[in-house]
Each structure stands twice: as C-alpha cells, then as structure tokens.
Amino acid sequence: MTDKSERENVQEEFDEAVTMTAGELEKWLDTDESKSVGQKDGGGESVGHHSGRRIVEILRTKKADLSDDDVAHMKKVVGYVHRHLAQRPDGDVTDTAWRYSLMNWGNDPEKKKKK
Secondary structure: OOOOHHHHHHHHHHHHHHHOOOOHHHHOOOOOHHHHOOEEEEOOOOHHHHHHHHHHHOOOOOHHOOHHHHHHHHHHHHHHHHHOOOOOOOOOOOOHHHHHHHHHHHOOOOOOOOO
C-alpha cells in the first residue's frame, strides 16, 4: 500500500502535469495526429496512446477510489511529462511530434491550466 502522503504528492504532481480534461484527451486520442506519434511495442498502439486512454480512466475516477496501480501509473505520467518538457524544441511547437507525444500523456504545452 502506498503511504498516504506519497499518494497525495503523486496526485498533486499528476494534477499539475496533466493539463487536459478527460474529454479533451479522449477527443485528442481519436485524431490521426495522436495515433501518428510514439513508440509502438510490436502492436498498433503506441505506449503513449495507451497511457492516454489509462489517464482518461484515472481522470474519471474519484481520488478516493484510485488503486495503487492507478497511482503508480500517475507517477509514470509525471516522470514522462517532466522529462519530455525538458526536451522542448526551439520555435513554434504547435504542429510537432514533440507536442503530440506530450498530449497523448495528457499534457498540452500550448494550454494554460485553469485553476
């Protein structure tokens, strides 16, 4: 069982890293741009695209009902988003694979998070 304060920290970091709503992410995952990026492990769906579907489920789950497995995935998402943001390319990133990959993980770097 994950310690409560660690769980709260992960949830906080996840909430900061994921800037898209469940609806926005679900709609994005249906686009050709979303499906065009990411590492595919032998199958048709990329790791990030699969992660995006999992993030939609997590966003639609009450925090109190999140499993340890959900929290572990949230931690993975935070790590990916932080690493990927640190690799931001120069110039306009609007139509780049870099942005599309991040969006598959729930982070749109062009979007300002509403508090």
